[in-house]
Amino acid sequence: MDLHAYIQSVGERARSASRLMARAETGAKNRALTAIAEALLQSRECLLEANAQDADHAQRRGQDAAFVDRLTLTTQSVQAMADGLREIAALPDPVGEISGLASRPSGIRVGRMRVPLGVIGIIYESRPNVTADAAGLCLKAGNAAILRGGSESLRSNQAIAACVRQGLRAGGLPEDAVQLVETEDRAAVGELIAMKQYVDVIIPRGGKSLIERISNEAKIPVIKHLDGVCHVYIDDAADLDKAIPIADNAKTQRYGTCNTLETLLVARAIAPRALPPLCAIYRDKGVELRGDSEARTLVPFMQAAQESDWYAEYLAPILAVRVVAGLDEAIAHIARYGSQHTDAIVTENYSHALRFLREVDSSSVMVNASTRFADGFEYGLGAEIGISTDKLHARGPVGLEGLTSQKFIVLGDGHVRT
Amino acid sequence: MDLHAYIQSVGERARSASRLMARAETGAKNRALTAIAEALLQSRECLLEANAQDADHAQRRGQDAAFVDRLTLTTQSVQAMADGLREIAALPDPVGEISGLASRPSGIRVGRMRVPLGVIGIIYESRPNVTADAAGLCLKAGNAAILRGGSESLRSNQAIAACVRQGLRAGGLPEDAVQLVETEDRAAVGELIAMKQYVDVIIPRGGKSLIERISNEAKIPVIKHLDGVCHVYIDDAADLDKAIPIADNAKTQRYGTCNTLETLLVARAIAPRALPPLCAIYRDKGVELRGDSEARTLVPFMQAAQESDWYAEYLAPILAVRVVAGLDEAIAHIARYGSQHTDAIVTENYSHALRFLREVDSSSVMVNASTRFADGFEYGLGAEIGISTDKLHARGPVGLEGLTSQKFIVLGDGHVRT
Numbered sequence: 001m002d003l004h005a006y007i008q009s010v011g012e013r014a015r016s017a018s019r020l021m022a023r024a025e026t027g028a029k030n031r032a033l034t035a036i037a038e039a040l041l042q043s044r045e046c047l048l049e050a051n052a053q054d055a056d057h058a059q060r061r062g063q064d065a066a067f068v069d070r071l072t073l074t075t076q077s078v079q080a081m082a083d084g085l086r087e088i089a090a091l092p093d094p095v096g097e098i099s100g101l102a103s104r105p106s107g108i109r110v111g112r113m114r115v116p117l118g119v120i121g122i123i124y125e126s127r128p129n130v131t132a133d134a135a136g137l138c139l140k141a142g143n144a145a146i147l148r149g150g151s152e153s154l155r156s157n158q159a160i161a162a163c164v165r166q167g168l169r170a171g172g173l174p175e176d177a178v179q180l181v182e183t184e185d186r187a188a189v190g191e192l193i194a195m196k197q198y199v200d201v202i203i204p205r206g207g208k209s210l211i212e213r214i215s216n217e218a219k220i221p222v223i224k225h226l227d228g229v230c231h232v233y234i235d236d237a238a239d240l241d242k243a244i245p246i247a248d249n250a251k252t253q254r255y256g257t258c259n260t261l262e263t264l265l266v267a268r269a270i271a272p273r274a275l276p277p278l279c280a281i282y283r284d285k286g287v288e289l290r291g292d293s294e295a296r297t298l299v300p301f302m303q304a305a306q307e308s309d310w311y312a313e314y315l316a317p318i319l320a321v322r323v324v325a326g327l328d329e330a331i332a333h334i335a336r337y338g339s340q341h342t343d344a345i346v347t348e349n350y351s352h353a354l355r356f357l358r359e360v361d362s363s364s365v366m367v368n369a370s371t372r373f374a375d376g377f378e379y380g381l382g383a384e385i386g387i388s389t390d391k392l393h394a395r396g397p398v399g400l401e402g403l404t405s406q407k408f409i410v411l412g413d414g415h416v417r418t
Numbered sequence: 419m420d421l422h423a424y425i426q427s428v429g430e431r432a433r434s435a436s437r438l439m440a441r442a443e444t445g446a447k448n449r450a451l452t453a454i455a456e457a458l459l460q461s462r463e464c465l466l467e468a469n470a471q472d473a474d475h476a477q478r479r480g481q482d483a484a485f486v487d488r489l490t491l492t493t494q495s496v497q498a499m500a501d502g503l504r505e506i507a508a509l510p511d512p513v514g515e516i517s518g519l520a521s522r523p524s525g526i527r528v529g530r531m532r533v534p535l536g537v538i539g540i541i542y543e544s545r546p547n548v549t550a551d552a553a554g555l556c557l558k559a560g561n562a563a564i565l566r567g568g569s570e571s572l573r574s575n576q577a578i579a580a581c582v583r584q585g586l587r588a589g590g591l592p593e594d595a596v597q598l599v600e601t602e603d604r605a606a607v608g609e610l611i612a613m614k615q616y617v618d619v620i621i622p623r624g625g626k627s628l629i630e631r632i633s634n635e636a637k638i639p640v641i642k643h644l645d646g647v648c649h650v651y652i653d654d655a656a657d658l659d660k661a662i663p664i665a666d667n668a669k670t671q672r673y674g675t676c677n678t679l680e681t682l683l684v685a686r687a688i689a690p691r692a693l694p695p696l697c698a699i700y701r702d703k704g705v706e707l708r709g710d711s712e713a714r715t716l717v718p719f720m721q722a723a724q725e726s727d728w729y730a731e732y733l734a735p736i737l738a739v740r741v742v743a744g745l746d747e748a749i750a751h752i753a754r755y756g757s758q759h760t761d762a763i764v765t766e767n768y769s770h771a772l773r774f775l776r777e778v779d780s781s782s783v784m785v786n787a788s789t790r791f792a793d794g795f796e797y798g799l800g801a802e803i804g805i806s807t808d809k810l811h812a813r814g815p816v817g818l819e820g821l822t823s824q825k826f827i828v829l830g831d832g833h834v835r836t
Contacts, residue, residue: 019753023777096776102798108787110797113775117809200809221639221810242832249834335437344828357531357827358514359441369526369830378835379528379826380520391535391618392639393811396826408797408814409775410762412787414660416667417796 003183007191010146010179011198014119017176018144022116024173026093029140032171033089037082039163040132044078047163050155051128058126058152071126071153081132081160084383088136091382094400095142098409108415112406116142118200120403121192122385123214125206126150131160134203135178137385139168141403144177146199148192151184158182193218203398205386208313223398225363225389227313228258228341230371233330233356234274235347236267242368243270243346244278249370250344252285256315258387259342259364259374263310263320265330266295271323275299282319291321298323310337327352331359338362340389342374363389363396421601425609428564428597429616432537435594436562440534442591444511447558450589451507455500457581458550462496465581468573469546476544476570489544489571499550499578502801506554509800512818513560516827526833530824534560536618538821539610540803541632543624544568549578552621553596555803557586559821562595564617566610569602576600611636621816623804626731641816643781643807645731646676646759648789651748651774652692653765654685660786661688661764662696667788668762670703674733676805677760677782677792681728681738683748684713689741693717700737709739716741728755745770749777756780758807760792781807781814 040047051073058068094114101111120143122134131147138145149157161180168175181188193202193214202222204214215222232250234243250261266274271294279299282289290305302321309320310333324330327345334343344366345356353367364374374397376384381399388394394402458465469491476486512532519529538561540552549565556563567575579598586593599606611620611632620640622632633640650668652661668679684692689712697707697717708723720739727738728751742748745763752761762784763774771785782792792815794802799817806812812820 022779104796104798106791106796108791108796115779118779239832245834246832253835361440361533361536362825364826364828366828367830368832369828370834372835373524373526373828373833374826378522378524378526380522391823395823405809405813407780408782408792410782410784410787410791412785414657414664415787415791416663417671417788417790
């Protein structure tokens with residue numbers, strides 16, 4: 001197979017389909033989403049069989065248990081994919097929304113209309129459920145999607161993609177609106193991220209190394225986050241009845257997510273009251289603590305942190321702890337070591353809260369709330385395709401709006417410029 | 419000089435300054451803008467002298483008259499720079515604006531806060547007035563700017579940059595908030611557009627070849643437009659009392675701008691009534707017409723268009739003219755040959771107007787108005803740093819808002835995720 005020619009033809013068909021998708025009615029898109037959900041449920045046996053083959057191959061190729069676990073579909077996960085698509089169908093359609101329409105002194109009226117981005121390339125690892133999620137979000141936002149999943153999940157993805165095509169047909173939409181890159185050849189990714197004329201944006205989902213490579217090599221804009229080194233800062237003016245549950249929840253509610261707390265900062269004045277009870281909770285939950293010398297004098301069972309700990313995204317029951325002089329040092333620490341993902345202050349001090357909100361340059365900045373809230377569902381976006389720590393276009397959890405753009409519209413009545 | 423080390427140090431200082439700029443108060447920024455305007459007027463003699471040296475050198479290096487003309491400052495253009503800065507001071511500050519703050523079922527309140535992008539690199543040709551405009555817009559939006567003007571205008575830019583620094587000091591803002599790349603070495607551009615860690619976005623202003631090169635080589639996101647192949651489509655349902663003045667104005671009000679009409683499309687049913695009177699106007703104004711065979715049967719003095727004419731951005735008194743079957747063919751022509759800049763329909767038909775607005779995928783889409791309206795001042799943005807034909811982040815004229823981003827803010831009262 002000529003890989004270049006194959007990916008180019010996928011791109012060309014996606015571009016054509018994107019034109020039809022851009023003008024598709026909301027009802028047609030929702031009918032397609034619902035039909036895909038039904039097709040997934042009806043094809044459950046086929047899906048699980050294809051998936052079992054994928055899992056079997058992965059195991060025989062020596063992939064570890066965690067990998068096979070992420071790859072494996074169950075009756076429940078097929079149901080969850082179908083439910084997710086129905087939820088997307090129930091969200092308002094962002095496309096066509098006109099905002100800010102106002103009259104100008106020249107007599108023209110100027111506003112902005114929300115429009116699809118066009119063609120979106122999604123590159124992800126061997127998690128077949130992403131195939132359905134990503135297809136659904138791109139479709140609802142009026143885009144065409146090119147999906148490139150991990151090669152170990154190809155059979156599962158093909159089975160899901162067949163359901164997606166069936167649903168698109170049922171909605172009267174072009175089948176090419178969602179295409180799967182059906183080759184195990186890893187060079188396909190390189191072709192996809194260079195295809196400027198056919199792809200408008202690339203969204204990689206997966207580990208840091210995958211995303212870093214794609215973002216360095218892509219010739220197309222990439223919406224991404226590399227890592228989540230999230231902070232909670234317990235201010236000297238914190239209410240400990242809020243601070244301790246927040247710092248506990250931010251670290252221990254789930255260890256492996258990008259919005260999990262990785263470095264705890266505590267103001268010197270409150271550290272003697274905050275750290276001992278909080279660290280006892282962590283110890284009871286089996287969290288390994290790595291602190292600076294000041295923190296360790298307060299909590300003797302804490303290990304010594306290295307410089308590298310302040311940069312670490314553990315994704316594990318490990319927490320770095322640092323005592324800081326106060327707000328300024330906390331903000332400076334986050335600016336130096338953070339990853340601009342999600343950072344929270346716990347304080348009752350009005351000025352400190354406002355300064356933290358304004359000055360911390362992260363995609364989500366919080367006051368008196370757990371960093372674990374940073375996701376599309378909690379924020380009311382309905383669903384998310386990922387989180388962006390970039391500053392351009394989309395920042396933070398990216399939902400349907402992040403998959404669209406706005407163009408200017410001008411309404412005149414014969415107006416000319418003088 | 420070690421160019422790499424020099425540009426890196428410019429970047430590092432810009433990044434530091436950007437942190438102070440992000441928290442600068444509106445009043446300080448406005449005081450600085452006003453002080454820069456005053457400094458420019460007070461230093462007028464120095465500016466004009468430095469500029470005369472630049473112009474002299476450029477002439478001796480064999481630059482043509484148009485080049486020297488763009489480079490040359492006059493008493494009037496210095497006044498215009500000062501006026502422009504005062505206008506920017508009068509615009510509302512976009513930074514800190516909070517929108518969409520709403521309560522979520524969990525009890526947290528989630529909204530978005532508008533924040534600066536950080537460090538903006540502006541690369542432009544030998545037009546010294548861009549130095550003041552770009553500095554002013556970046557400053558007001560709370561960013562640090564690195565300015566790299568054409569090397570033939572270095573002395574002029576240095577004189578203007580001295581006034582900018584003076585104004586920044588007067589406003590109590592860091593002088594490094596606006597830095598000029600003070601070397602004639604063209605390799606400086608390559609260094610600047612690769613400096614990912616210190617520069618958040620590159621905005622190139624100038625000819626298509628400059629922008630194309632920067633956009634291909636940059637490691638940083640670029641906000642740009644390559645060309646403006648703008649269309650006016652006179653629909654079969656057009657009112658000719660509107661269509662003829664609009665098509666005339668869009669082409670002839672100014673020939674050299676990116677929002678000037680380059681290809682006129684006319685519906686077959688109205689062409690016999692529209693083209694003869696309209697083309698007579700064009701002929702009287704000295705516009706060369708290049709049409710397809712059908713247009714030429716209606717207007718005998720029209721020359722024959724080549725395929726390349728449909729792609730052409732003439733920036734000159736030349737116009738391509740094509741007769742199309744109707745709306746669908748017009749939309750298809752624009753999708754194929756257009757540059758997604760600005761396109762207009764003239765029609766009284768409600769459905770045609772809505773379809774054109776929805777389906778034409780350009781940064782500005784207009785009904786019954788001249789394409790010449792596509793700019794930041796006419797749209798009420800107050801000023802513009804450029805026009806973007808990209809879909810991500812900013813589309814169309816880019817004002818202060820396009821120089822900012824939005825982060826999520828979460829207001830809790832001890833909330834944790836369950």
